[in-house]
Amino acid sequence: MLRRLYDWTMSLAARKSAxxxxxxxxxxxxSVFLVPADVLYLPMALARPDRAYRYALVATLASVLGGIAGWLLGYYAYETLAKPILEMYGKLDAFEQLRGSTSADAILLLLVTSGLAHLPPIKVVTILxxxxxxxxxxFIASAIIARGARxxxxxWLLRRYGEPIRHFIEKRLGLIASAAAAVLILLYALFHYYV
Structure with missing residues (x-):
């Protein structure tokens, strides 16, 4: 199922309505979807490098609006809508554990790391x-910074380095983003526990 969703998303990049x-x-x-916007953004930006920043703006704004929808879902409709969605993705247990034991500062840190590196998935953090x-x-300010930065x-990478960077990004983006997320978490821990 995930592969079909990925292939469908990739096919959208070739359309006029991309x-x-x-x-x-x-x-x-x-708020609810499995496939990250990057799989559509990357081929679009490579096909039209002159529009890479425009596409980045569209993706950022739409992602933040989707994050707001996820926040509203968690705030107003957790039991009726959000809980079944999280259950469907197999994320309910992890969500409940986070919800019960995580401070507001930690949730904002999760928002930044998920916005940059999809760790944990952004939909889980927006609902949380x-x-x-x-x-x-x-929440909105953090989402703008995290998603916009990504x-x-x-x-910038695609405009500067073009096609060769695409292969590098596709192979190593998760690793690079995970390393950046680890650095953010480490800085937070150092600041929180030692300052």
Missing amino acids: EVWLAVIAFVES SGAAAINIWL FFFLA
Whole structure:
């Protein structure tokens, strides 16, 4: 099933309506969808490097709006809507554990790491943020920074290095983003426990 979703998303990049689909995928990725917007963003930006930053802006805005939808889902409809979605993805147990033991600061850190590196999946953190009643304005600011940094950094790489960087990104982006997330977590821990 995941492979079919991935192939379908990739086929959207070739359509004239690709920019609209990018916005749709980025929006639903932040609240309920499995496939990250990157799989549509990357081929679009490679096909039209002159529009890489425009696509980054579309993906960022739509992703933040999707994150707000996820927050609202967690805040207003956790029991009726969010819980079944998390159960469907097999994330309910992990979510409940996070919800019960995580501070607001840690949830915001998770938002940044998931926005940059998809660790944990962004949809889980947006719903968690709403269920934990994280301040919506702080949530929005964090989402803009995290998602914007990801998409605009990819746009810069693609504009500067073109096709060769695509292969590097596709093979190592998870590792690079995970390393960046680990550094953020380490800095948070050092700041929180030693300062």
